[in-house]
Amino acid sequence: xxxxxxxxxxxxxxxxxxxxxxxxxxxxxxxxxxxxxxxxxxxxxxxxxxxxxxxxxxxxxxxxxxxxxxxxxxxxxxxxxxxxxxxxxxxxxxxxxxxxxxxxxxxxxxxxxxxxxxxxxxxxxxxxxxxxxxxxxxxxxxxxxxxxxxxxxxxxxxxxxxxxxxxxxxxxxxxxxxxxxxxxxxxxxx
Ligand code: PNS
Numbered sequence: 146x147x148x149x150x151x152x153x154x155x156x157x158x159x160x161x162x163x164x165x166x167x168x169x170x171x172x173x174x175x176x177x178x179x180x181x182x183x184x185x186x187x188x189x190x191x192x193x194x195x196x197x198x199x200x201x202x203x204x205x206x207x208x209x210x211x212x213x214x215x216x217x218x219x220x221x222x223x224x225x226x227x228x229x230x231x232x233x234x235x236x237x238x239x240x241x242x243x244x245x246x247x248x249x250x251x252x253x254x255x256x257x258x259x260x261x262x263x264x265x266x267x268x269x270x271x272x273x274x275x276x277x278x279x280x281x282x283x284x285x286x287x288x289x290x291x292x293x294x295x296x297x298x299x300x301x302x303x304x305x306x307x308x309x310x311x312x313x314x315x316x317x318x319x320x321x322x323x324x325x326x327x328x329x330x331x332x333x334x335x
Contacts, residue, residue, distance in 0.1 A: 148176040148177065149175050149176050149177075149232055149233065150175065150176060150177040150178075150179070150229065150230060150231040150233075151171060151175040151177070151178050151179070151231055151232070151234065151235045151264065152178075152179045152180075152181045152222070152225065152226050152229060152231045152233075152234055152235065153167065153171055153178060153179070153180045153181065153234075153235040153236075154181040154182075154183060154218070154225070154234065154236075155180075155181075155182070155183065156182070156183055156188070156190070156277065157180070157182050157197050157200075157201060157277065158188075158190045158191055158192055158197060158281070159191065159192055159197065159200060159277055159280060159281070159294060159301065159302060160197065160200050160204060160277075160294070160295075160298060161272070161275050161276070161277055161280055161293055161294050161298075162272055162275065162292070162293060162294060162295065163237065163268045163275040163276070164180075164201075165204055165208065165295065166268040166269050166272055167237040167266055167268050168180060168205065168208075168210065168213055169208065169210065170266050170268075171213075171235045172210045172212055172213050174264075175212070175233065175235070176212060177212050177213075177214075178210075178212060178213045178214075178235065179215070179216050179229060179231065180201055180205070180213060180214070180215045180216070181215075181216050181217065181218050181222075181225060182194055182197050182198060182201070182215070182216070182217045182218070183217075183219065183222075184217050184218065184219040185219070191281050191302075191305060192301070192305070194217050196301065198215050198217060200295075200297060200298050200301060201215045202215050204295050204297070204298070207295075207297075216229075222234060222254060223254050223257045223258035223261055224258075226258070226261055227258065227261070231261070232260075232261065232262065233261065233262045233264050234251075234254060234261060234262070234263045234264070235264050235266065236251070236263060236264070236265055236266075237265070237266055237267070237268050238265045238266075238267055239267070239268060239272070239273045239274070239275070239276075240273055240274075247265065250263075251263035251265075275293055279293075280293050280302070281302075284302045284303070284305075284306055285306065285309075290302060
């Protein structure tokens, strides 16, 4: 019987409950799912690739998905998928606003490698507004991210923010006006 392997590529900076929801859905329809973190030297991420990998592995282990693994890749997603002998690329679509970008990417990937299928899945409605970018922004501005990411991720994000605030308070966190502003308003409240 043919076994279907899929990759779920992304930045996962940080991984969210929406990603976990999609991983769960993917693990049910594919025989094997590889969550693939892009190693992108151009981006200035909050978390290193190694940290993101550890968080995703812990999330997957605690959820008990035994057909899901985590890996990292660089270069073209389609080349990586072929190296793994995967037949499908899993992507999440939350809202119409995602559609245009995702369609463009899926069609480009099909052009590059017609044998690979992109499979879109929708996360639960309660995660339809959730993105890693917003999680970073809310956390940087002092909001709670507790229901947006697993507890182990929230803890890691809080640790990052504490380090950033310490640097900001010492005036060493160059170029981060939002941190500076937050640390000033915290001082006022204290
Ligand atoms: O989580 P993200 O940032 O939306 O993921 C985007 C990702 C990693 C899937 C996309 O940027 C990607 O596939 N990058 C690898 C390079 C590549 O294949 N580019 C051509 C895509 S059409």
